[in-house]
Amino acid sequence: MTTIHPIDIILHKRDGLALTDAEIHALIRAIVDRTTEKQLITDAQIASFLMAVFQRGLNPQELATLTSAMRTSGDTFDAAPLHTFTIDKHSTGGVGDKTSLLIAPILAAAGLASPTPAGIPGICVPMISGRSLGHTGGTLDKLETIPGFNTQLNLTQLADVLKKCGAALIGQTPRIVPADRILYGLRDHTGTVESPFLITASIMSKKLAEDLNALVLDVKVGSGAFMPTYEKSRLLAELMVQTGEASGTRTVALLTSMDEPLGRFSGNWVEVWECIDIMRATHKETRHPMSRDIIQLSNILAGWMLHLAGRADTPEAGASLSDEILLSGEAYKAWLRIVTAQGGDTAIFMDPAAHHKSTATRTITAPHSGYLASMDCKQVGWAVQRLGAGRTKPGDPVSAHAGIEMHAKLGDRLEANQPLITLFAEDPSLLDEPEDMLRKTLQISATPPQLQPLIHEVVKKPN
Amino acid sequence: MTTIHPIDIILHKRDGLALTDAEIHALIRAIVDRTTEKQLITDAQIASFLMAVFQRGLNPQELATLTSAMRTSGDTFDAAPLHTFTIDKHSTGGVGDKTSLLIAPILAAAGLASPTPAGIPGICVPMISGRSLGHTGGTLDKLETIPGFNTQLNLTQLADVLKKCGAALIGQTPRIVPADRILYGLRDHTGTVESPFLITASIMSKKLAEDLNALVLDVKVGSGAFMPTYEKSRLLAELMVQTGEASGTRTVALLTSMDEPLGRFSGNWVEVWECIDIMRATHKETRHPMSRDIIQLSNILAGWMLHLAGRADTPEAGASLSDEILLSGEAYKAWLRIVTAQGGDTAIFMDPAAHHKSTATRTITAPHSGYLASMDCKQVGWAVQRLGAGRTKPGDPVSAHAGIEMHAKLGDRLEANQPLITLFAEDPSLLDEPEDMLRKTLQISATPPQLQPLIHEVVKKPN
Numbered sequence: 001m002t003t004i005h006p007i008d009i010i011l012h013k014r015d016g017l018a019l020t021d022a023e024i025h026a027l028i029r030a031i032v033d034r035t036t037e038k039q040l041i042t043d044a045q046i047a048s049f050l051m052a053v054f055q056r057g058l059n060p061q062e063l064a065t066l067t068s069a070m071r072t073s074g075d076t077f078d079a080a081p082l083h084t085f086t087i088d089k090h091s092t093g094g095v096g097d098k099t100s101l102l103i104a105p106i107l108a109a110a111g112l113a114s115p116t117p118a119g120i121p122g123i124c125v126p127m128i129s130g131r132s133l134g135h136t137g138g139t140l141d142k143l144e145t146i147p148g149f150n151t152q153l154n155l156t157q158l159a160d161v162l163k164k165c166g167a168a169l170i171g172q173t174p175r176i177v178p179a180d181r182i183l184y185g186l187r188d189h190t191g192t193v194e195s196p197f198l199i200t201a202s203i204m205s206k207k208l209a210e211d212l213n214a215l216v217l218d219v220k221v222g223s224g225a226f227m228p229t230y231e232k233s234r235l236l237a238e239l240m241v242q243t244g245e246a247s248g249t250r251t252v253a254l255l256t257s258m259d260e261p262l263g264r265f266s267g268n269w270v271e272v273w274e275c276i277d278i279m280r281a282t283h284k285e286t287r288h289p290m291s292r293d294i295i296q297l298s299n300i301l302a303g304w305m306l307h308l309a310g311r312a313d314t315p316e317a318g319a320s321l322s323d324e325i326l327l328s329g330e331a332y333k334a335w336l337r338i339v340t341a342q343g344g345d346t347a348i349f350m351d352p353a354a355h356h357k358s359t360a361t362r363t364i365t366a367p368h369s370g371y372l373a374s375m376d377c378k379q380v381g382w383a384v385q386r387l388g389a390g391r392t393k394p395g396d397p398v399s400a401h402a403g404i405e406m407h408a409k410l411g412d413r414l415e416a417n418q419p420l421i422t423l424f425a426e427d428p429s430l431l432d433e434p435e436d437m438l439r440k441t442l443q444i445s446a447t448p449p450q451l452q453p454l455i456h457e458v459v460k461k462p463n
Numbered sequence: 464m465t466t467i468h469p470i471d472i473i474l475h476k477r478d479g480l481a482l483t484d485a486e487i488h489a490l491i492r493a494i495v496d497r498t499t500e501k502q503l504i505t506d507a508q509i510a511s512f513l514m515a516v517f518q519r520g521l522n523p524q525e526l527a528t529l530t531s532a533m534r535t536s537g538d539t540f541d542a543a544p545l546h547t548f549t550i551d552k553h554s555t556g557g558v559g560d561k562t563s564l565l566i567a568p569i570l571a572a573a574g575l576a577s578p579t580p581a582g583i584p585g586i587c588v589p590m591i592s593g594r595s596l597g598h599t600g601g602t603l604d605k606l607e608t609i610p611g612f613n614t615q616l617n618l619t620q621l622a623d624v625l626k627k628c629g630a631a632l633i634g635q636t637p638r639i640v641p642a643d644r645i646l647y648g649l650r651d652h653t654g655t656v657e658s659p660f661l662i663t664a665s666i667m668s669k670k671l672a673e674d675l676n677a678l679v680l681d682v683k684v685g686s687g688a689f690m691p692t693y694e695k696s697r698l699l700a701e702l703m704v705q706t707g708e709a710s711g712t713r714t715v716a717l718l719t720s721m722d723e724p725l726g727r728f729s730g731n732w733v734e735v736w737e738c739i740d741i742m743r744a745t746h747k748e749t750r751h752p753m754s755r756d757i758i759q760l761s762n763i764l765a766g767w768m769l770h771l772a773g774r775a776d777t778p779e780a781g782a783s784l785s786d787e788i789l790l791s792g793e794a795y796k797a798w799l800r801i802v803t804a805q806g807g808d809t810a811i812f813m814d815p816a817a818h819h820k821s822t823a824t825r826t827i828t829a830p831h832s833g834y835l836a837s838m839d840c841k842q843v844g845w846a847v848q849r850l851g852a853g854r855t856k857p858g859d860p861v862s863a864h865a866g867i868e869m870h871a872k873l874g875d876r877l878e879a880n881q882p883l884i885t886l887f888a889e890d891p892s893l894l895d896e897p898e899d900m901l902r903k904t905l906q907i908s909a910t911p912p913q914l915q916p917l918i919h920e921v922v923k924k925p926n
Contacts, residue, residue: 007652007653007654010653010654011654014514014517014518014654014655042506042652043505043506043507043510044506044507044509044510044649044652044653045510045652045653045654046507047506047507047508047510047511047514047653048510048511048513048514048653048654048655050511051477051510051511051514051515051518052514052518052654054477055477055514055515055518055519056518186507189470189505189507189508190470190473190507190508190510190511191470191473191474191477191508191511191515192477192511
C-alpha cells in the first residue's frame with residue numbers, strides 16, 4: 001500500500017478535487033494517531049485542511065466517508081446484541097429546548113409496552129447528549145441538576161440501562177469519536193466552525209456511533225438558530241439526511257422555529273421541573289399554558305420516531321400516540337425508571353418547585369399594552385447564559401437554578417405592567433445585564449405580529 | 464484603540480471581505496510577536512488564514528499592505544545616507560540561472576563609472592539572495608564555493624561594501640522580514656505555497672526591505688518555471704509589479720523562457736566558473752558558444768536596470784551598454800572588487816577549471832542523430848539536485864562541484880554518439896539516478912523543434 005501524505009490530501013482539497021475514501025481514512029487515522037505516539041500531521045495542517053473544506057465543500061461521497069471515518073475513529077455502540085429498534089433524535093440547539101427530556105421517556109414507554117422476545121424494550125433510545133455552549137442549553141447540564149444522576153456511563157452500562165428502561169441519557173466519553181474532539185477543538189479558533197459540511201460530519205459521526213436504525217433531526221430556523229439563514233439550515237438538514245441515509249440509518253429532518261424560547265422555562269433545573277409537570281399532567285387542561293409549544297414540538301418529533309419505529313402508520317398518528325403516552329402517565333413512569341437506573345434521586349420530583357433555589361429573582365413587566373411582537377431569540381439565550389445557566393467556555397461550571405420563566409408567547413396580548421419574563425440567578429448582581437439585554441430585545445407592538453409555524457418543512461430522502 | 468483578534472481577521476478573509484490596513488498590521492504583529500513572549504496567534508490560526516487567502520485572494524490594497532507589514536516586521540536597509548540609486552533584480556528561480564553573478568558586477572561597474580558627489584558609486588545593488596531549494600539553484604550556494612566568501616553580512620557591512628564596490632551579494636539575516644520566515648515555514652507544509660498573492664508578498668517584502676529605487680523581475684515561464692502555466696506566471700508578474708509600484712519602487716517584470724538550463728553549466732562552482740569565463744572574455748568570439756543565452760538574458764535584464772537607473776535611454780540601449788561593460792573587462796574588475804570586499808579569495812579565478820573537483824564524471828551522448836527537441840527542464844533541475852548540487856530540505860549541505868555541463872541547446876543538430884550532457888558528482892554512485900532522469904527527458908527528433916523566444920513579454924505599470 002502506498003503511503004498517503006497529509007500534504008497531498010490538503011493539496012487535493014485545496015484545488016477542488018474529490019478526495020478518495022483511502023485519503024479520507026488516512027487523514028482521520030493520522031489525526032487520531034497524533035494523540036498517541038506518532039506525529040503524522042500538525043495542527044497547522046489540520047487547520048489548513050479544514051479551511052480548504054470550508055471553501056471547497058465536500059461531495060456526498062466524501063461527506064459520507066468523512067463521517068464514517070470519524071465515527072469509527074474510536075469506540076462505537078453495538079446495538080446488535082439487543083435485537084431491538086434503536087432510534088434517537090438530535091437538535092441543532094435552542095433556547096428552552098427540553099424535547100430530549102420528554103421524547104426519551106415517551107419512546108421508552110412505547111418500547112417497554114412492546115418488548116422483544118428476549119424481554120428487551122422493542123424500541124431503545126441510546127441518547128448521547130451534549131452540554132450548554134454559547135446561547136443554547138445542554139441536556140447533560142439539565143440532567144445533572146437531579147441529585148445523583150450519572151451521565152458518565154460507559155457503553156456497557158448504556159446497554160444495561162437500555163435493556164431495563166428503553167432509553168438512556170448519557171454524555172460523550174473521550175473514547176467515542178475522538179477525531180471530532182480534535183477537529184472541533186481546532187475549528188473553534190480557526191474560523192472553520194460554520195461549514196455545513198463540517199457540522200454535518202461532526203453531528204452525524206457522533207449520532208451514528210449510537211448504531212441507530214433511525215434518526216430524527218430537529219434543525220432550528222429563526223433568530224435563535226445556530227445557522228444564520230433559513231437556506232443554510234435547510235442545506236444542513238439536507239446534508240445530514242443524505243449522510244444518515246448513506247450509512248443505512250433512516251433519517252428525517254424537521255425545520256422548526258426557534259424565534260422564542262420553547263415552553264415556560266429556560267435554564268437547567270427549571271427545565272427539568274417543566275418536564276416533570278408535563279409528564280405528570282393527566283389531562284390537557286392541567287398542563288401549564290406556557291408549555292403548549294414544547295409539548296407540541298415533542299409530540300411531533302416523537303411522532304416521527306414512533307412512525308419510523310413502526311408503531312404508527314403516519315407521523316401524525318405517531319404524534320397522537322405520543323400525546324396519549326404523555327397523558328397516560330407511562331412516559332412519567334419510564335422517566336422515573338431511567339432516572340433511577342442512572343442513579344438519580346426521584347424524591348425531588350414530588351415537589352419540583354421546592355427544589356428551585358434561585359436566591360435572586362426579578363420580573364420584567366410590559367412597559368405598555370400591545371402584542372408581544374418579536375425578540376432576538378439568540379439574545380434571550382445569551383441572557384440565560386449570563387444569568388449563570390450557560391458557560392463561556394467548555395469546562396466552566398453552570399448554575400443549576402439560574403434561568404428565565406416566560407409569561408407570554410409571541411402574539412400574546414399584554415396589558416401595561418403585566419409580567420412578561422422572570423429572571424433567576426444565584427446572585428442579585430447577575431440580574432442587571434441580562435435584564436437590560438432582555439428589555440432591549442423584547443418588542444411590543446400595537447398590532448398582532450405575523451407568527452411563524454412551529455414546523456416549517458420536513459426534509460427526508462425522496463421515496 | 465480596539466483590539467483586533469486574529470479570529471476575526473480569519474473570519475473576514477474566509478468570507479471574502481477585504482481586510483483593513485489595521486487588521487493586516489495587527490495580524491503580522493501577532494505573527495512576529497509570538498516568537499517573543501506573547502502567544503497571540505497559533506500555528507493553526509496562521510495556517511487557516513493562509514488557506515483562506517489562497518482561496519479568496521487579496522485585492523491590490525490588501526496585497527500592498529500585507530507586503531508592507533511583512534517588510535517592516537524586522538530590520539530594513541536604509542539607503543538614504545548613500546544618496547545613490549539603488550536597484551536590484553530578482554528571479555523566480557531556474558536551472559543554470561547565474562544572471563545575478565553577472566548583473567551585480569555589470570551594474571556595479573556602471574555605478575563605479577558614475578560616482579556621486581560623495582564618491583559613492585552612482586548605482587548600488589544591495590542584492591539579498593537565497594539558497595538552492597527544490598529543482599532551482601541558489602546564488603548563495605554558488606558564491607560560497609569561493610574560498611572565504613562571506614554572504615552573512617549585517618546591514619552596516621552591506622552599506623560598507625556598497626560604498627566601495629557598488630554591489631554586494633548577501634544572504635537574508637534572521638532579522639530581515641521575520642514574518643516571511645514564519646509564514647514560509649508554515650506554507651511549506653500546509654499546502655499554501657503556490658498562491659500568487661502569498662508568493663508576491665513573500666518576494667516583494669524581502670526585495671523592498673532593500674530600500675530600492677527600482678527593481679527588475681525575471682519571472683520564468685516554461686517547463687522549468689516554478690509557476691505551472693504561462694497565465695499564472697503572468698499573474699504573478701502583474702501582482703509583483705503592482706505591489707512594487709504601490710510602494711514607490713519602479714518595477715518591471717520580464718517573462719523569460721525556462722525550457723532548458725541557461726548557459727553551459729548548472730551547479731554551484733561550475734556556474735561561478737562559467738561567469739568568470741564570460742567576464743574575462745574581451746571578444747565575442749572568445750565566449751563559449753553554450754553561454755550565448757545566459758549572456759543575452761543578463762544583458763537584457765541589466766539593460767532594463769541601466770535604463771531605469773538613467774544610464775540608457777531605452778532598455779535596448781541599456782542591453783548594448785551592458786554587453787560593452789562585459790567586454791571591456793570593467794564588470795570583471797567590479798566582480799574582483801566585490802569578492803575581495805566580501806572576504807573571497809580571487810586567486811582561484813585564474814584557473815577556474817582547475818578548481819573544479821568532481822571525482823565522478825559521466826557523459827551522455829545522443830542515441831541517434833536529429834535535433835535536440837525538448838526536455839522537462841524541471842526534471843533537469845531535479846537531476847542537478849540529485850547529483851548533490853541542491854538540497855532536499857533547508858539546512859542540508861550542498862556539493863560545491865556537482866552539476867551538469869550541457870553540450871547542446873534546444874534546436875541544435877546532433878549526430879549519433881555526439882556528447883549531449885556531462886554529469887559531475889562527488890561520488891560515482893550518485894550518477895546513476897540523474898543519468899536515468901536525464902536520458903528519459905531529453906528528446907531528439909528528426910525535424911527541428913519550434914523554439915520559444917528568450918523573452919516572452921515585459922510587464923510594467925501602464926504609462
